[in-house]
Amino acid sequence: MTFEPMTLGKFQEQAEPARRCVTRATFEPMPVGRSQEQAEPARQCVPGRSPGTRARRSAAARIVISLLPLLLFGRIAFAADWPQFRGPGSRGVSSETGLPTEFSEKTVAWKVPLPGPGPASPIVVDGTVIVTAAGGPRQERLHVLGIDAANGRTRWQRTLWATGPTVCNGFGGVAASTPASSGRLVFALFSSNDIACFDIDGNLQWYRALGYESPRTRNDVGMAASPLIAGDTIVVQLENPGVSFATGLDTSTGETRWRVDLESGGCWTTPALWQGKSAAEDLVVLQSRVGLTAHEPQSGKQVWRLEQPCSSISSTTACGEYLFAPINGLTALRYSLQSKGFEPIWQEQRLGPANICPVVHEGRVYVTKSAGIVVCGDAATGKVLWQLRLKGPFWGTPAIGDGHLYAANHDGLVQIVRLGKDSGELVSTGQIDSGVLASPAISGGAVYFRTNTHLWKIGHKASE
Amino acid sequence: MRTSISTVILIAGLASTAAQAADSDVATRLADLRAVGPEAAGHREAAAAWQGIAAESPAALPAILAGMDGAGPLAANWIATAAQAVVERRLQKGGSFPSAELERFVLERNHSSRARRLAYEFVLRVDPKAEQRLVPQMLDDPSLELRRDAVDRIIGEAAAAAESGKSEPAVALYRQALQAARDLDQVQLLAQRLRKLGQSVDLARQLGYLVRWKLIGPFDNTERKGFDAVYPPEREIRADAAYPGKQVEVRWVEFAAEDDFGKIDFFKPFGQHREVAGYAVTEFIADRRREVEFRMSSFNATKLWLNGKLVDQYPVYHSGSQPDQYVNRVLLEPGRNVILVKVCQNEQTQDWAQRWDFQLRVCDEIGGAVLSADRDVK
Structure with a gap:
């Protein structure tokens, strides 16, 4: 199969507009084009986001737009939220600057114990770090915590009892899915298929026991797909050896909008949101073991399908009009107005992400192999540009911010890599607790790491 | 005023x-x-x-x-x-x-x-x-979580006694804790500590695992079709019967689990196979009509019957397993109850998929063993 190479430069991202500036006394949302409570920086993933028009936008305009936040605010830390698995747009990239590039005693702002283990990554919303954990001998106590990002104090904690199975691989855990937030609401999903919606102050809005409702929906290795917010629908993909389905729930009530049956089989991938010209054109991309499908968020109606074996662990990344899917290594697909679907552009085995998700940033795609090799490729062509060996093993997808890649291996070795044009350079390392399965989160000038026992904030201390 | x-x-x-x-x-x-x-x-x-x-x-x-x-x-x-x-x-x-x-x-x-x-x-x-x-x-609380804390406290006291060389009080305290413990991790820990002090512990009995069964197989499970196939043991249980199996004629054989968790391993009597199905049958004598929990676990696809009635079925292979994986609340009749389990092994070739076994224990709602009236007679 040969694919038409993309025009170079199409993946040039605009720096995401910061939602809030931490230096302001009151937080005012920055205009992002669409009035919606969810930050949607991925819409600016490629300037001129409309397929077909994007390429025509001039390079100069792109540069100006990308520099706008910097021109307006100078080099200060913006408190952009990290609202879901892999952050804004699920791309693993933050627009923030002024991030710590050194790990030392000085840069550990705080470290707090968690009430249980879990591979779930933290998210950060409006100065609150949301993290989940599962405690008790059978991990049947499901904790959702709202932690003050400034000082590490618990603002609120809610604990439910699991209503579905909590049988899981001892390596993982019941708190495996990363929560998602629309800004006002927080959605916490667990391996028992319990999903609870709280407001940002911890007030319960609704609660669905999807495992209780569908007892044969279970994976005794554990479930791990994270929820995805698509407008006012929260999408949950429950693909497992039993009764498999994806469902779209009304974010405000938890009522079922749609349900799509899926083929049975173990799969732990998180859906991706491909953002169209307007919200009405957005698509939810489900990645199963047997292929990719695209669905309308409101109805669940399937509008496109690609039958190709996909990774059952690493998830697709949507960026601009493209998808980067873990198929045959890594496959880039581009949305076609003509076919109303995605067409393969390139495929590269060496960019195969194994258990970790691809991260796309400024025309580059970064994959981190489980054993520890970071591979940087040209997002337009799939050409491998450089590699850097880190110390693995890795389970969590690294995060990128301010020109650096932040990664922590399973043993708790934090590794900070400066990303260059032709190479990457390991600039700092530091040790946190072992048992890191989660991805880091970046917000408010800090990087958060979650281990099986603690939540760490690496950044400037409150007094500084 | x-x-x-x-x-x-x-x-x-x-x-x-x-x-x-x-x-x-x-x-x-x-x-x-x-x-x-x-x-x-x-x-x-x-x-x-x-x-x-x-x-x-x-x-x-x-x-x-x-x-x-x-x-x-x-x-x-x-x-x-x-x-x-x-x-x-x-x-x-x-x-x-x-x-x-x-x-x-x-x-x-x-x-x-x-x-x-x-x-x-x-x-x-x-x-x-x-x-x-x-x-x-x-210590005897119906709340599993509260009871767990009480057991932990006794374990601490026992450990302190053992550390100071008072093995007799330590054994007594460990025994007291074992009697009360319902969480498997605590029960395992207590068995380990008691054995270290030279005490014998029948853990399978403590946990209510059924250890004596009759097994028959292998029947055919090519392309996983054996899971839905109705082989003779689903129609009749006759100890002296012989049926056509996957390759040869098959008969019931006696099997007794010897490990702590009542593992009924079909490979032991029948050898290593893929794409096969087997059955295990046992009797449970209940002293009265009562509700109990059947807590089963298996890496294989399984079906479970009580007194000829299908209790549940799990057509899942090698997804993962832990004790108490599948919990079903059932009603035992006074006297003899017949428990039948079907266990299907599939075509997978990975090392970790080479298993053909199950475990089943009978408990009350918080995991206390419910024993067959004839358990100690057999």
């Missing part, structure tokens, strides 16, 4: 009315929370009720927690999180806290186990020393 008395009576009356109204509000809101059901049923009303409950004064906590009595698991979570919000707000803002009332609630075993556990956790947040008062009373 008369005016003052009238005023006092009036104020008392108003206060009483206000308290009754507040009680009524709590009751109404709890009713809304208890009405939630699957598929988001009752969510809109429950969300408003949750806010009302969460804004209640801590004095309402015993009544709120009592709302969990008899509630389904969904409603219990709604109520529990609202109660947590009440406590959290009290801790942030200060004010009175009904410690004594909650402590009483913890000790009243007629309340929901989860509600009592929450009450216990709330009490400890304002009075950590309450643990010393309450935990010693919980």
Whole structure:
């Protein structure tokens, strides 16, 4: 199969507009084009986001737009939220600057114990770090915590009892899915298929026991797909050896909008949101073991399908009009107005992400192999540009911010890599607790790491 | 003077009315929370009720927690999180806290186990020393979580005795803890400690695993079709029967598990196979008609029957397994009950997929062993 190479430069991202500036006394949302409570920086993933028009936008305009936040605010830390698995747009990239590039005693702002283990990554919303954990001998106590990002104090904690199975691989855990937030609401999903919606102050809005409702929906290795917010629908993909389905729930009530049956089989991938010209054109991309499908968020109606074996662990990344899917290594697909679907552009085995998700940033795609090799490729062509060996093993997808890649291996070795044009350079390392399965989160000038026992904030201390 | 008395009576009356109204509000809101059901049923009303409950004064906590009595698991979570919000707000803002009332609630075993556990956790947040008062009373508690803490306490005392060379008291304490323990990790730890002190422990018996079975197989499970195929043991149980198997004629053979967790391993009598099905049958003598839990686990696809009636089926291969993986509540008849298990092994070739076994234990609702009347006779 040969694919038409993309025009170079199409993946040039605009720096995401910061939602809030931490230096302001009151937080005012920055205009992002669409009035919606969810930050949607991925819409600016490629300037001129409309397929077909994007390429025509001039390079100069792109540069100006990308520099706008910097021109307006100078080099200060913006408190952009990290609202879901892999952050804004699920791309693993933050627009923030002024991030710590050194790990030392000085840069550990705080470290707090968690009430249980879990591979779930933290998210950060409006100065609150949301993290989940599962405690008790059978991990049947499901904790959702709202932690003050400034000082590490618990603002609120809610604990439910699991209503579905909590049988899981001892390596993982019941708190495996990363929560998602629309800004006002927080959605916490667990391996028992319990999903609870709280407001940002911890007030319960609704609660669905999807495992209780569908007892044969279970994976005794554990479930791990994270929820995805698509407008006012929260999408949950429950693909497992039993009764498999994806469902779209009304974010405000938890009522079922749609349900799509899926083929049975173990799969732990998180859906991706491909953002169209307007919200009405957005698509939810489900990645199963047997292929990719695209669905309308409101109805669940399937509008496109690609039958190709996909990774059952690493998830697709949507960026601009493209998808980067873990198929045959890594496959880039581009949305076609003509076919109303995605067409393969390139495929590269060496960019195969194994258990970790691809991260796309400024025309580059970064994959981190489980054993520890970071591979940087040209997002337009799939050409491998450089590699850097880190110390693995890795389970969590690294995060990128301010020109650096932040990664922590399973043993708790934090590794900070400066990303260059032709190479990457390991600039700092530091040790946190072992048992890191989660991805880091970046917000408010800090990087958060979650281990099986603690939540760490690496950044400037409150007094500084 | 008369005016003052009238005023006092009036104020008392108003206060009483206000308290009754507040009680009524709590009751109404709890009713809304208890009405939630699957598929988001009752969510809109429950969300408003949750806010009302969460804004209640801590004095309402015993009544709120009592709302969990008899509630389904969904409603219990709604109520529990609202109660947590009440406590959290009290801790942030200060004010009175009904410690004594909650402590009483913890000790009243007629309340929901989860509600009592929450009450216990709330009490400890304002009075950590309450643990010393309450935990010693919980060794036989119907709440698994409260009992666990009591067992932990005895384990600590036993370990201290063992460390100071007092092995006899240590053994007695470990035995006491083992008798009370229901969580598998605690039971395992206790068995390990007792064995280290030279004591014998029949762990399979302690946990209620069924260890003596008759097995037959292998039948054909090519392309996983054997799972739905009805082989003769599903129609009749005859100890002396012989049937055509996958390759040769098959007969029932006796098998006794020898490990701590009653592992019934078909590879042992029949050799290593792929794409096969086998059956295990045993009898359980119940002293009376009673509800029990069948707690089964297997890496293989399984079906389970009791007295000829299909209890459940799990057409899943090598997804993962832990003790108590599948829990079914069943009704045992007085006297002889026949338990039949079908275990299917598939075509997978990976090392970790080479298993053809299961475990099954019979318990009460918190995991206490329920033994067949003839267990020690066999």
